[in-house]
Amino acid sequence: MFEEINSPVQKIGLAPFNNLFVKRDDLIDPYISGNKWRKLKYILAKAREENKTHLITFGGAYSNHLVATAAAASRSGLKSTAFVRGEEVKNEMLLLCSLFGMKLIFVDRESYKDKHKLFERHFANDKQAFFIDEGGASPQAIPGCAEIISELTETYDHIFCAAGTGTTAAGLLKGIQQHQLNTKLNIIPVLKGGSFIQDEIEKYTPLSDHLELHLDYHFGGYAKTTPELIESIKIFTAKTGLLLDPVYTSKMFYAIVDLQKQGIIGKNDKILAIHTGGLMGLFGMKDKF
Incomplete structure (x- = not known):
């Protein structure tokens, strides 16, 4: 049942970014989507x-x-x-x-x-x-996630991905290392105290300068939200037509926007965000919208 499926990469228009792309793993399957x-x-x-x-x-x-x-x-x-x-x-x-x-x-x-x-x-x-x-989470999950990098036909200054267990992040880092890319891998832990994800990644692949964790975008912890985050989802989806979930991808895109405002990433940098699916997570927080 797991035939080879390469999810598309789409450029999205979101000011002030000129080169913001999304790897649409959410389109792989309605129920077995994204990093799942x-x-x-x-x-x-x-x-x-x-x-x-x-x-x-x-x-x-x-x-x-x-x-x-x-x-x-x-x-x-x-x-x-x-x-x-x-x-x-x-x-x-x-x-x-x-x-x-x-x-x-x-x-x-x-x-x-x-x-x-x-x-x-x-x-x-x-x-x-x-x-x-x-x-x-398992050693078998790593090569599947590393294939995200193998599917890319262009190179990027930054790749962003939200993380819970660190398994997807480990696969992405392994893929970047295997292909000897200069890309910076920016991981957004969605749990409070997410620095442990670095240790989880290291279980599967050596750490390198490619990796950077941004620990301040958990919004209170796993599956926690704030009115500010919910509002950012509404604005983002209305502007781009791209649905986000409140647990993972919304925190990743909030981080991308905020890091640009801080000057940590540039508006002209070539950025790829990994959309890891999980959109059914909206059902668990429908009362917040």
Whole structure:
């Protein structure tokens, strides 16, 4: 099911930028979009190599990763189960997971912290069970994300990407290093205290001067927003016709605009922003709009 798909690069008009481009990974698939597709591509290949037929993964109630895994499993003829963090709820995202055939197990937040223990407790005797970490974080996810760089036909002064676990960032950095580019990789952690992402990246590829983390655009933490961020989404989408999610891509574009205002990047710099999808995250914050 994971045929080769190169997402388009589009130039967008956003003042005062003259060379702002977006890698539209959000267009790869409605449900397995963006970096979720990139990460799962080789994870599922490994599952097939090991003859595993039951994918077990983890996420919150509004996790794009859960929807992506459920969709990927159903298209591949596999079973899927997810441990969902927190009390039992019903929402649009979990409805999609259920429709794709995913079994949902709700667990309290304390138990959720030890994912391997949960896996062993419930699936130790299931020889077909295959563990997939939250968000798809794994060594297999790195080459899929590195392929973003391989697909580029032009070079850029800056590449921007939002980050949660650091897996996508590690793949991008690895791709930049492999192709010996002079591009600066600007990572926007969406969690408060996001400096740990540098350590996560280093697990998968050596750090280099290409990498720069911008730690001041988390807006209070993961899945946290402010009225200023929500307003920036409305303005950006009205001006560009490009939808953003409140958790990842909106914080990345806010950072790009703010860093230009500070003079850290120039309005004539050639910039590529990676749109990592996740647009269904809007459903979880519809009351804020």
